[in-house]
Amino acid sequence: MLRGSSPASIRAGIVLVKLSLCLCNALFTTLSVLLEQRDKSVNSLTPPAYRRLGFQPLQQLHAPGSFCAVSVLVSFPAEPGWLAAPTMKLLKAAVIFALAPTLTPALALEPLSVGLAIGVASALTGYLSHPRFYCNYVECCPRAGQRLNASALKAQLDDRLFGQHLAKDVVLKAVLGFSNNPSPKKPLMLSLHGWAGTGKNFLSQILAEQVHPAGLRSKFVHLFLATLHFPHHDQVKLYKEQLQNWIRGNVSACPSSVFIFDEMDKMHPGVIDAIKPFLDYYEEVDGVSYRKAIFIFLSNAGGDLINKAALDFWTSGKRREDIQLKDLEPLLSVGVFNNKNSGLWHSSIIDRNLIDYFVPFLPLEQRHVKMCVRAEMTARGYAVDEKIVQAVADEMTYFPKGQKIYSDKGCKTVQAKLDIHEDFVMRDMKDRG
The missing domain is CATH 3.40.50.300 (P-loop containing nucleotide triphosphate hydrolases)
Structure with a gap:
């Protein structure tokens, strides 16, 4: 027994330690589950035959607790309304289940400390299950009423x-x-x-x-x-x-x-x-x-x-x-x-x-092709060189044959055409220093 410590305070300390470890375990378990769900789809009714289209069915994920001996079973859609309440209830239940054997004597000896610990536990689990928290780790469906910018x-x-x-x-x-x-x-x-x-x-x-x-x-x-x-x-x-x-x-x-x-x-x-x-x-x-x-x-x-x-x-x-x-x-x-x-x-x-x-979608004229070339050069981090822009535009084919007004491939081959001139662009950038 530690010098100057009463049995009551030691027991309360043990409760707080167990509570902290259990909360940490619940936190990492939840994060693990959410990250697992990030790239999974959520339709439990989709049969295996449809998975070849890339669809993943809803799965049950088991994440056993290492210290609190709590087994967490999660099966939920990745939509906030479905996830928040079950997660919060699950975590609170796990904490209470793990601490139930120790809470009774501790409550009789250190009610203030244990009450404070339970309050902290409730606050943490509430924050953990809040949509703003888990939507940082899992892509969430937009909320009802959310408008486009x-x-x-x-x-x-x-x-x-x-x-x-x-x-x-x-x-x-x-x-x-x-x-x-x-x-x-x-x-x-x-x-x-x-x-x-x-x-x-x-x-x-x-x-x-x-x-x-x-x-x-x-x-x-x-x-x-x-x-x-x-x-x-x-x-x-x-x-x-x-x-x-x-x-x-x-x-x-x-x-x-x-x-x-x-x-x-x-x-x-x-x-x-x-x-x-x-x-x-x-x-x-x-x-x-x-x-x-x-x-x-x-x-x-x-x-x-x-x-x-x-x-x-x-x-x-x-x-x-x-x-x-x-x-x-x-x-x-x-x-x-x-x-x-x-x-x-x-x-x-x-x-x-x-x-x-x-x-x-209207056919594109040469002036529009030039816009595509400039945008592609900018996206690659190049300085826009109008000689290169004109050269790429001139290499495109146009219709009708007589007037040659519209590009017959639009801007589809601009990237490939620009690749041909890339060495010249790089040398020009180097010369400009």
Whole structure:
């Protein structure tokens, strides 16, 4: 026995030591579980057959306590509303269970010390389970009512997307209106059309980053490639079933999930109709609301129609910026619906008017290609050299053959073209010192 210490104070000290160690153990256990869950999806209903699409089912994680002999069992979705209360209750129960044998005599001897310890324990477990704490370690679904940053989205579109005044305006208004609506009647459905290299993928990435900061790396953003995820024509029925289960599970986990379908012009007809129930004006489908989700189609289909309309404007002496959505959207909706290579051929999604906007991406002129070159040079940390900018732009091919107005690949090959000039750029930078 320590000199000057009473049995009561020693026992209370032991209680505090055990309490501290147990809390530390609970803290590290919880952090371990949260980090384990960071890159996992949360749909416990998804069968193994769908995992080839990259979906991870909900799992039970066992984290045995080393000192307190407490076994923690966690099984929860990664959405704050589901996680906060169970975690807090779990940790408090673990602490009380571990300390129950020692608390009775200690309470009789040192009520103030033990009461203070329990208060500290409650405060720590409350802080530990607060969304602001665990969302620092695990990506969380945005809270209900959380709005997009309008100025940030506009700045990103202005700085990174070139030559697409129409797409910028339509998408900005559509997305912000949808985000600010506390009770939308249906999910937001955008269909982006235009030739390769005009910025469709770029815009979808910018939008995804604004909804979920991790962008395409987010577990709440899902990218489907027609040639990768739905390659075989004879398995359309299986794809439709898989797609429905995938979307149902992920929207259950995060209502504001984003789904991007690329290469829609290569999608087998009928596959995409599987998501029609989720796009319609239903409050819930099998107990799940899809009204906060965003669906984006990317397609080259309709690109010829857009290019012809843009060329007609140029020929008639009208400014490119005078082209309005009403000049192109009717052409796109009818053209895509009747195009057997569009993936939306005779689709019930178009027939039921479930696509909110057909967004046209105009062909890019040489001045827009130069903007892409400057942006790429800046991104690589190079000083912008207009001679290099012009050289890269001149190496692109343009149409029509006579006038050579529009780049036939947009900005798609700018990076590869700039690679050829990289040695010259580096030497120039070195010379400038």
